[in-house]
Amino acid sequence: MNKLQIDIVSDVMCPWCIVGYKGLEAALEQLAPDIEATINWLPFELNPQMPIEGQDLKEHLIEKYGISEQQSVQNREMISQRGKDVGFDFNFSQHMRMINSFDLHRLLAWAKEQGKQHKLQMALFSAHFTDNQPLNEHATLIKIVASLDLDIAAAKDILDSDAYAEQVRAEQKLSREKGISSVPTFIINNKYSIAGGQTADTFKQLLTEITQEA
Incomplete structure (x- = not known):
């Protein structure tokens, strides 16, 4: 059996992150038991300067990427279809x-210590x-x-403080x-990287190549 460490740099606000993960998950199911992976999530903020109240998603995408409202709709339709393809x-x-997702990353850092980062x-x-949900x-x-x-009490304490802020910033810096x-x-075994919301077939091919090379 080949064991892999897979670190996923991700933001909860990123739809391609869950699409990509579901593709990876399907690939790992197909490759089992020959390949087994330990999953770890690492923080990334798409919009670190975003105020706490956030911004209307459609308005944000049009402003940030310079696309039209029609293009925004088409992009969401495409993402929705990709989601259906992978069961999300x-x-x-x-x-x-x-x-802004900084508080989410702080909670995820804490949940990792509880063995529940992936579930969260x-x-x-x-x-x-x-x-x-907001x-x-x-x-x-x-x-x-x-x-x-x-x-719950521990989570409230984290949200009401700056707990895990230094850890999240350090991981982002790295x-x-x-x-x-x-x-x-x-990031596979801290050596190889695969970017984007790839399909299960692509992940399967790349993970097989990586294990063979290793």
Whole structure:
């Protein structure tokens, strides 16, 4: 059996991050038991200067990428189809907002110590993209934490302080130093990298090549 360490540089606000992960997940299922992977999520902020109230998603995409409203709609339709292809439901409502994800990354750093980082990452993706829950509101985050049987009081203390801020910033700095400037980026055994929301077939081919080379 070949064992891989896969670090995923990601932002919960990035739809391609969950699409890419689901492609990776499907590839690993097909490659089992010959290849087994340990998954670790690393922080990335798409919009570190975004205020806490966030911004209307459609407005944000048009402003940031200089696309038209029609192009924005077409992009979301394409992403929704890619989501269906990998078993993830996108529900792009008129009320979705792009927010700063720093607090989410702080909670994920804490959840990793509890052995529940991956479960929280998946729950946050679903809460944002499928259920349209406002992840910039602490009450929403506490409900998600509670659903995973994580310590509610500890989570509240983290959100009300700057706990794990230094760790998140240090991990982000390390990714930048490695030349990572977009997400998702999948780092295999701290040596190889795969960028973007790749398909299961692409992941399967690349992971097979990596293990053979190793």
